[in-house]
Amino acid sequence: MIRLLDINAIAERYAGSLIKVVGVFRAAIPPNTTFRSHTQAFPTPSPGFVFGIRGSGIFIFDGTSYELQTGKVLHGGEGMSLTMRTEASELEYFLVRYTLHEAGQPDPSSAAVHKPFELDPGITPAMAELLNQLRESFYASGSLAAIRTGYLFQMLLHETLSSSLNRHNDDNREIIEQARNYIHSHYMQSLSVAALAERHGLSAKSFSYLFHKHTGVFPIDYLIQHRMKRAQELLTMSDAGIKQIAASVGYEDALYFSRLYKKHFGRAPSQARRI
Template sequence: MTVLDWNVLSKMWADYSFQVGPIAHFVIGPNALSTTYVSATPSFTITKRGHGKHTLDQITYEMAPGTVVHGSADMRVHACNIGDETFECYRVLYTGYFPPGWQGKEAYKHYRLEIGECPHLYALLDQMCETAERGDIQSELQLKALFYQFLNEIRLASRKLQAGEHRDLIEETIAYIHLHIQETHSLFSLASRCGMSPKYFAELFYKVAGVSPIHYIIRHRIHLAEKLLLTTNASIREIGKSVGYSDPYQFSKIFKKYRGVSPSELKTAGRSN
């Protein structure tokens, strides 16, 4: 599954204007002929039922309920039904008005998204089809509003599904942090290890762990340090170094911030009990 930076996409959709349409609803029987054409504008193809193939230039995407394929303009499109049942899908075409030299170019990329089953999305697409057919100015404004609602629906559904599918990866990262707690970690290094952007990795990590990656590391370091202060005779410098703080002053400062007492005060209190 494609991992997209939804922050980049959301900014693109929020900052620039679009003309939406046409909106098409296809129902292709098991024995129907496939279609081939050159796309005029970027588009989203959303599968409602059945199984098909959607080829953009030389890249083929398999289509099933809960999948969305985004294609760019000037691409050779080949679509066909590959199942024994009726294949039904929607195509939402749009034209974006971007400034010269715009760097994101997300509208000019092709990718496949998994969004899971979204019955309410199909109802929204039916409403978009009906609105596009009317063709008056009021309907054009309504269609733009529905388009933004459509974009938000697929964003939320895709992110929810991605978060669930990446839970194992985040949990493996947590185990990695535990094993290498004495090493230096940054948001960038942890995200790179997972092949994600730092912002997207941080969002997924928070959904799984309930805290940011850096806060999690600090919290775990302080928890381990507290145990060592109370159960060993190691020096404060040695304990700080063992949990990733080579500077004893920094270790004491962070420990007191999170525990309310300094390492030496905790150690002394532990001895007296």
């Protein structure tokens, strides 16, 4: 399960801080290997981002496992134990370690610094180039190289967060499209926001928010609109009774259905009949 924090909140946290890159490494772990790089006695010295370049593996921060795959990014906090493990696949990755300062205080207590989290930006061509440039710049000498390193890290952070946000929004759009299709196919059944949300592993509140964001209406209103549209088609195309049509679009109470229909179209269902 992806532990996805609020990406905008992460961006805000870094935007208000001074960041110094303290290490850039490209490494590979062979298949079927377990490597305990940091223990409780010798924990991680600083926070860092791990970019999956090729293959897959498991990073275990303080006993909690995170899967790193190509295109995924993990953030590990300072002061943590870390075990890395691979199975059949070799894992190749970039590690970018940094320190964070705000108002003269190094590494303030913050979820963005001390807690692990996952991002799913994919590996864009821009990100791959930034990682290579960042490593070259970090190991170059001189103050100009140090300034360039800080600039490249900011660019990399922006590319990572913006790509993650775009992919997250795409995933949300797909969820809502699936929900709409489900409503279109099951509108005649008893449906609730809670049941629709549960189908997609969301809370009713989150599902309603996303549905409204992508469609402009809340899910119950969308369901009613679709039912009323289907009812109007049935009223004009068949001789079925009002009670029968009400039941066929999901309403056992014909009187309640008639009130909804009149509210939606401004006239009673009986007035929709062709003369």
